[in-house]
Amino acid sequence: MTSSFKRRVLVPHYARGTPVETAHNPLACVRYGGDEAGVEVAQGCVFMTLPGPSPVLYETWHPMQIGEQQAEGAASIIPRMVGKESGIGWSCEGDVLFAAFWVQDQPELCDAVQTHYERLITLSRQKGFPHIYRMWNYLGAINQDNEYGEERYRDFCRGRAQAFDALGVELTALPAATGIGLPAGGVAVYLIAHRVMQGVNVENPSQLPAYHYPPRYGRRSPSFARATVMEGESQTVLYLSGTASIRGHESVGHTLDEQLAITIETIHSLRAAAEKRFPCLQAGRFESMKLYVRHPKDVSVVQAAIERAFPCPAGQAPLLVADICRAELLVEVEGILL
Numbered sequence: 001m002t003s004s005f006k007r008r009v010l011v012p013h014y015a016r017g018t019p020v021e022t023a024h025n026p027l028a029c030v031r032y033g034g035d036e037a038g039v040e041v042a043q044g045c046v047f048m049t050l051p052g053p054s055p056v057l058y059e060t061w062h063p064m065q066i067g068e069q070q071a072e073g074a075a076s077i078i079p080r081m082v083g084k085e086s087g088i089g090w091s092c093e094g095d096v097l098f099a100a101f102w103v104q105d106q107p108e109l110c111d112a113v114q115t116h117y118e119r120l121i122t123l124s125r126q127k128g129f130p131h132i133y134r135m136w137n138y139l140g141a142i143n144q145d146n147e148y149g150e151e152r153y154r155d156f157c158r159g160r161a162q163a164f165d166a167l168g169v170e171l172t173a174l175p176a177a178t179g180i181g182l183p184a185g186g187v188a189v190y191l192i193a194h195r196v197m198q199g200v201n202v203e204n205p206s207q208l209p210a211y212h213y214p215p216r217y218g219r220r221s222p223s224f225a226r227a228t229v230m231e232g233e234s235q236t237v238l239y240l241s242g243t244a245s246i247r248g249h250e251s252v253g254h255t256l257d258e259q260l261a262i263t264i265e266t267i268h269s270l271r272a273a274a275e276k277r278f279p280c281l282q283a284g285r286f287e288s289m290k291l292y293v294r295h296p297k298d299v300s301v302v303q304a305a306i307e308r309a310f311p312c313p314a315g316q317a318p319l320l321v322a323d324i325c326r327a328e329l330l331v332e333v334e335g336i337l338l
């Protein structure tokens with residue numbers, strides 16, 4: 001007797017202002033805005049709260065079927081499991097895992113970030129989900145200097161890079177990611193990982209790989225791929241990293257309009273690179289996007305431009321006012337295409 005099981009990946013769904021977080025049984029719920037930041041596990045779900053003003057944005061994570069596979073041992077019947085171990089909240093079901101940590105603010109971020117990153121990756125491996133395919137990093141006062149005069153984003157990048165080094169992760173195996181500011185201190189990180197499917201990384205011909213940025217942007221380069229593709233038999237999913245107005249390794253454009261135009265062009269170029277390897281993505285649409293804007297006055301212009309360039313289902317392109325990881329950048333955009 002043969003049986004098959006659903007091959008799935010995790011995708012987000014966004015809701016604003018209403019506490020619908022546990023409807024549809026998500027694996028995780030990230031709340032953008034709340035008084036008390038942290039990670040907790042309840043009702044079979046990881047709840048992560050990031051500091052910030054209300055109204056709150058809720059991002060829930062749901063398994064989506066992308067194919068079917070012959071059952072390999074018990075993978076077909078692995079039920080929902082959740083837990084919190086050494087500060088890492090995690091939940092898994094079948095072949096998908098969500099895991100997250102929150103670290104209190106520190107005078108220097110590097111050590112705490114390295115320690116927690118290593119725990120996060122090690123936990124993913126130990127639970128049986130070694131294929132990390134997308135990560136998000138949010139840090140307070142991202143453009144301010146730490147006690148030693150190093151910008152906190154760069155301080156963070158050192159800890160992250162050291163953790164990947166220590167665990168033997170090759171540069172070309174780094175997942176797609178986002179790195180963005182928070183209105184208050186501390187560091188929030190979460191990831192999604194798969195039991196058996198390795199993501200395929202895609203770099204952008206118009207940009208230097210971030211992990212090769214020269215030292216003028218920090219002692220250790222940012223550890224992420226421009227995009228990761230998860231290929232299923234019935235659906236292929238493109239996870240775009242946070243994308244900003246950068247060509248080569250340099251920030252370009254002084255005005256919002258210039259930066260927006262270059263960001264959109266950069267996303268088109270990244271998408272074209274992904275389509276070369278995965279032609280089925282040509283028929284794809286953005287299922288969701290997440291927009292980050294430094295200044296509140298720029299919100300409506302960014303929303304309108306992105307909506308025109310990359311139409312998304314209603315409500316699935318939320319915008320957060322946040323600092324971007326380089327002080328001169330005004331806008332950053334991430335997205336999921338399928």
Ligand code: 3EB
Binds near residue numbers: 179210222223244246
């Ligand atoms: C850039 O391209 C813009 O440090 O995890 C985008 C995506 C950016 C992820 C990260 C940073 C990160 O360098 C910033």
